[in-house]
Amino acid sequence: xxxxxxVIRFVKVSVRYPNGTIGLDEIDLEIPDGQxxxxxGLSGAGKSTLVRSINGLVTPTGGELEVSGxxxxxxxxxxxxxxxxxxxxxxxxxxxxxxTSVLNNVLVGRLHATPTWRALLGWYRKADxxxxxxxxxxxxxxxxxxTRASQLSGGQQQRVAIARVLAQxxxxxxxxxxxxxxxxxxxxxxxxxxRRINRDLGITxxxxxxxxxxxxxxxxxxxxxxxxxxxxxxxxEDADDAVFAEIYGRSLTAExxxxxxxxxxxxxxxxxx
Numbered sequence: 001x002x003x004x005x006x007v008i009r010f011v012k013v014s015v016r017y018p019n020g021t022i023g024l025d026e027i028d029l030e031i032p033d034g035q036x037x038x039x040x041g042l043s044g045a046g047k048s049t050l051v052r053s054i055n056g057l058v059t060p061t062g063g064e065l066e067v068s069g070x071x072x073x074x075x076x077x078x079x080x081x082x083x084x085x086x087x088x089x090x091x092x093x094x095x096x097x098x099x100t101s102v103l104n105n106v107l108v109g110r111l112h113a114t115p116t117w118r119a120l121l122g123w124y125r126k127a128d129x130x131x132x133x134x135x136x137x138x139x140x141x142x143x144x145x146x147t148r149a150s151q152l153s154g155g156q157q158q159r160v161a162i163a164r165v166l167a168q169x170x171x172x173x174x175x176x177x178x179x180x181x182x183x184x185x186x187x188x189x190x191x192x193x194x195r196r197i198n199r200d201l202g203i204t205x206x207x208x209x210x211x212x213x214x215x216x217x218x219x220x221x222x223x224x225x226x227x228x229x230x231x232x233x234x235x236x237e238d239a240d241d242a243v244f245a246e247i248y249g250r251s252l253t254a255e256x257x258x259x260x261x262x263x264x265x266x267x268x269x270x271x272x273x
Contacts, residue, residue, distance in 0.1 A: 088165030109167030
């Protein structure tokens with residue numbers, strides 16, 4: 001963490017892809033410890049590049065990027081491995097091993113702290129198994145621990161992916177379009193899980209979303225991106241339709257909103273979808 005309390009710091013960070021496309025254009029950004037940030041923008045605006053640069057999945061080609069006191073730009077593979085042990089990632093496609101149990105999938109989050117021989121034999125320490133169960137309890141699906149991941153719904157699989165990240169005991173959680181493939185009620189449940197984890201555990205959370213109403217409902221801070229630049233940075237109450245139209249460069253359409261987005265915003269956290 002930086003001396004000023006920021007856990008993520010971009011200083012003139014640029015990303016230029018080999019084909020010449022600019023993903024980030026000299027971004028300056030600081031995210032304090034414990035904040036819940038939602039990044040919005042059209043496809044190609046740079047929001048996924050921003051999120052994925054934080055754990056080195058996308059390599060900055062200019063500027064300085066620091067996460068939890070560690071430089072990301074120019075970092076060697078060993079340094080990136082250490083960084084990724086502190087930065088959990090939730091993907092749109094869940095990235096579970098569907099042929100094995102939910103519990104085994106969550107225990108993947110402990111691999112960074114597990115000797116190779118234990119991981120190969122599946123002999124996880126009792127404390128690690130307890131962490132995995134606690135993570136499943138936090139997302140409300142502990143009863144699925146011994147179920148094959150392939151037997152779960154999409155929403156349940158995404159919540160297993162969140163539990164896997166929690167078992168990692170990260171300082172930062174990144175979520176790249178975590179609800180894009182989910183129906184509206186389930187999308188709200190997943191966002192509610194992420195927000196509650198952020199509030200209860202104080203884990204800095206950065207979520208990349210397309211749906212504007214979800215951003216308004218769950219974000220503590222919204223960052224709007226367009227053409228690789230930040231064009232809005234502020235609280236959700238300041239992000240009215242005119243602001244979003246500026247971020248998107250056009251009038252809003254039905255595709256920018258999640259149908260029935262507020263239907264389950266106050267649903268019980270233990271509900272399973």
